[in-house]
Amino acid sequence: MERKVQTHAKAAEIFCRDESRVDWHSKALWVLREKRDRAAGSLPEWEELRALGSQIKLHTLSHLGQYLETFEANCLKRGIQVHWAKDGAEHNRIALEILRRHQVKKLVKSKSMLTEECHLNPFLEGHGIEVIDTDLGERIIQLNHQPPSHIVVPAIHMKKEEVGELFHDKLGTPKGQSDPTRLTRAARAHLREQFLSADAAMTGVNMAVASEGAVIVCTNEGNADMGANLPKLQLHSMGIDKIVPDMDSAAVLLRMLARNATGQPITTYSSLYRGAKAGGEMHIIIVDNGRSEMMRDKILGEALKCIRCGGCLNTCPVYRRSGGYSYGHTIPGPIGIAVGADEDETHSSPWACTLCGSCSFVCPTKVPLDKIIFHRRRLYAERGSLPYGKGSYMPLVGRFMASETLLNTGMAAARTALAILPHSLLKPMSGAWGKYRELPTAPGSSFEGWLKKNRPELLVKSTKNSKGEN
Amino acid sequence: MSKQAILDALKTSAMADVAMPELKSIGNQLSQVELESRLETNLATVAGKLEPGGIEALKAHTQSLMAQGKVVLSLVDGVPGNRELTASPHALADVDFAVIPGELAVAENGAVWVTEAALSQGEQAARIAPFICENLLLVVRRDAIVADMHQAMGRIGKLEDELGFGVFIAGPSKTADIEQALVVGAHGACSLALYLI
Numbered sequence: 001m002e003r004k005v006q007t008h009a010k011a012a013e014i015f016c017r018d019e020s021r022v023d024w025h026s027k028a029l030w031v032l033r034e035k036r037d038r039a040a041g042s043l044p045e046w047e048e049l050r051a052l053g054s055q056i057k058l059h060t061l062s063h064l065g066q067y068l069e070t071f072e073a074n075c076l077k078r079g080i081q082v083h084w085a086k087d088g089a090e091h092n093r094i095a096l097e098i099l100r101r102h103q104v105k106k107l108v109k110s111k112s113m114l115t116e117e118c119h120l121n122p123f124l125e126g127h128g129i130e131v132i133d134t135d136l137g138e139r140i141i142q143l144n145h146q147p148p149s150h151i152v153v154p155a156i157h158m159k160k161e162e163v164g165e166l167f168h169d170k171l172g173t174p175k176g177q178s179d180p181t182r183l184t185r186a187a188r189a190h191l192r193e194q195f196l197s198a199d200a201a202m203t204g205v206n207m208a209v210a211s212e213g214a215v216i217v218c219t220n221e222g223n224a225d226m227g228a229n230l231p232k233l234q235l236h237s238m239g240i241d242k243i244v245p246d247m248d249s250a251a252v253l254l255r256m257l258a259r260n261a262t263g264q265p266i267t268t269y270s271s272l273y274r275g276a277k278a279g280g281e282m283h284i285i286i287v288d289n290g291r292s293e294m295m296r297d298k299i300l301g302e303a304l305k306c307i308r309c310g311g312c313l314n315t316c317p318v319y320r321r322s323g324g325y326s327y328g329h330t331i332p333g334p335i336g337i338a339v340g341a342d343e344d345e346t347h348s349s350p351w352a353c354t355l356c357g358s359c360s361f362v363c364p365t366k367v368p369l370d371k372i373i374f375h376r377r378r379l380y381a382e383r384g385s386l387p388y389g390k391g392s393y394m395p396l397v398g399r400f401m402a403s404e405t406l407l408n409t410g411m412a413a414a415r416t417a418l419a420i421l422p423h424s425l426l427k428p429m430s431g432a433w434g435k436y437r438e439l440p441t442a443p444g445s446s447f448e449g450w451l452k453k454n455r456p457e458l459l460v461k462s463t464k465n466s467k468g469e470n
Numbered sequence: 471m472s473k474q475a476i477l478d479a480l481k482t483s484a485m486a487d488v489a490m491p492e493l494k495s496i497g498n499q500l501s502q503v504e505l506e507s508r509l510e511t512n513l514a515t516v517a518g519k520l521e522p523g524g525i526e527a528l529k530a531h532t533q534s535l536m537a538q539g540k541v542v543l544s545l546v547d548g549v550p551g552n553r554e555l556t557a558s559p560h561a562l563a564d565v566d567f568a569v570i571p572g573e574l575a576v577a578e579n580g581a582v583w584v585t586e587a588a589l590s591q592g593e594q595a596a597r598i599a600p601f602i603c604e605n606l607l608l609v610v611r612r613d614a615i616v617a618d619m620h621q622a623m624g625r626i627g628k629l630e631d632e633l634g635f636g637v638f639i640a641g642p643s644k645t646a647d648i649e650q651a652l653v654v655g656a657h658g659a660c661s662l663a664l665y666l667i
């Protein structure tokens with residue numbers, strides 16, 4: 001599916017037209033948030049773990065070159081072949097070259113946001129390699145020709161009836177069947193065949209352990225392991241930010257990852273690959289693709305502490321009510337804005353945020369998401385590239401947004417400012433979503449309905465923007 | 471080439487130098503009774519089951535499975551099976567039950583650490599064994615239960631030289647990708663039982 005170039009506000013407005021669906025979407029994510037709260041609350045040392053997780057990641061990032069070299073050296077000792085790619089295109093070329101050398105016709109993949117970021121699937125398909133996504137959610141959206149709408153539960157936007165319809169079409173399940181268990185069984189049978197006939201497997205990486213030359217891959221379904229352990233050839237793609245120093249560090253992050261994602265104490269499988277199977281070959285592709293550039297800015301660089309648990313999406317009032325496709329980048333939600341805002345041609349995604357700070361509060365590695373998002377707004381303001389429709393406020397707010405003092409006193413100051421400064425001055429900073437600050441819960445009132453009643457001027461503006469006016 | 475470019479780019483990083491935190495003191499010490507009861511509870515939350523009766527119960531169970539015509543692959547000494555590992559991992563697709571030894575079990579999450587060494591039989595080895603079987607029967611020594619992941623990593627320590635693959639397995643495979651409804655049995659085993667010996 002081609003992503004349309006439109007501002008977040010416009011895309012969200014379209015999503016919000018179906019009010020009951022928005023409520024359903026929001027509720028599904030809130031269930032995850034509640035499960036997360038229970039899991040986190042059951043560990044008295046939770047806050048201690050978060051502090052450690054944050055420190056481990058900051059330490060690793062501040063010595064990243066060193067750790068990457070240690071990691072590579074230890075991999076080479078284990079006979080693992082290591083490749084380096086500065087961007088997505090190089091990653092894809094490397095993958096293709098390895099697959100071609102082995103005459104691979106069918107590749108089974110397990111979930112990897114990195115390969116989404118690199119647009120690997122269409123590239124390989126263009127070169128005649130069949131790519132099968134094997135995570136159930138990923139397979140659903142692959143069959144539906146959509147990108148993931150969430151980083152952990154990629155088909156969260158689809159109702160079971162829609163999945164049933166799709167499976168009837170593509171997998172031949174009985175018409176009208178929408179029972180999740182039956183649909184899952186059908187997918188299991190279908191994907192079993194794919195696993196058994198694949199020539200190679202590729203997985204993402206949750207953690208790369210420098211001291212051991214090993215990668216850790218976490219799934220609940222077992223698809224990464226069903227993939228990697230059958231064919232002779234296995235590939236693992238990782239961003240440079242996936243490095244952890246040692247197994248003890250991995251323990252800290254593994255204790256939080258699944259708890260924060262879905263409320264489970266750990267994913268079903270946490271697999272450690274540290275060399276090829278007998279007679280096989282193992283490759284690791286280490287990808288930069290803009291990460292080292294982000295680290296030149298110490299605020300943006302903190303986004304690389306992320307372990308992709310999805311917790312910040314589940315809690316985000318904007319994500320829950322605007323859906324994963326309203327952002328102009330691969331990764332939606334708060335972390336998506338933090339790492340992917342540059343992909344958004346409309347420059348609007350940093351405004352898809354109320355600055356409520358809930359994301360930073362739930363993040364297991366303390367990524368300061370609201371601070372980063374605010375910083376992104378400021379960067380656009382400084383460059384004079386505010387999103388469509390927001391430019392007209394520039395003369396008023398330019399100095400304000402570029403104010404070091406305000407930013408240095410942190411988000412607390414920004415939040416106070418939101419409360420006391422005149423609205424016209426703040427509009428470009430708070431965005432349409434500022435309304436959640438004024439109306440934290442809106443029972444019985446949809447966003448659109450509320451907007452119509454209270455801020456009709458915004459509705460007009462976003463409709464106009466959709467026609468591409470700048 | 472790109473390696474050098476990436477390493478060079480990282481030299482211009484603005485990230486402040488942060489020391490590695492001390493990780494040894496975190497975690498809990500639990501008595502054997504607590505270890506076993508938490509393991510049982512948490513294994514249940516990940517949809518697994520702690521089976522009573524130890525090795526004798528397991529032997530009786532596999533005997534009866536075989537009597538029912540099930541394909542049983544046993545990689546645990548002394549527990550009978552009717553299937554051997556072969557050179558092709560794909561051939562294991564017919565295994566109904568795999569009996570596999572775990573090195574340790576983690577009380578806080580029900581996970582069992584299984585290594586490559588345990589996934590072999592004579593000359594043959596198959597990393598796929600715990601994933602491709604329909605049902606998984608794991609065996610762990612009672613004195614190999616640890617409280618949490620910190621202790622687990624402490625025991626595993628620096629990985630042994632020959633270890634090329636290891637996995638923490640917490641319950642049967644599962645998914646909630648269709649409308650958040652939990653379905654046990656995604657791509658890996660559809661059930662998991664743990665026997666303590």
Ligand code: SF4
Nearest residue numbers: 306307309310312363
């Ligand atoms: S930023 Fe934090 S909460 Fe969001 S996905 Fe990453 S680790 Fe999870």
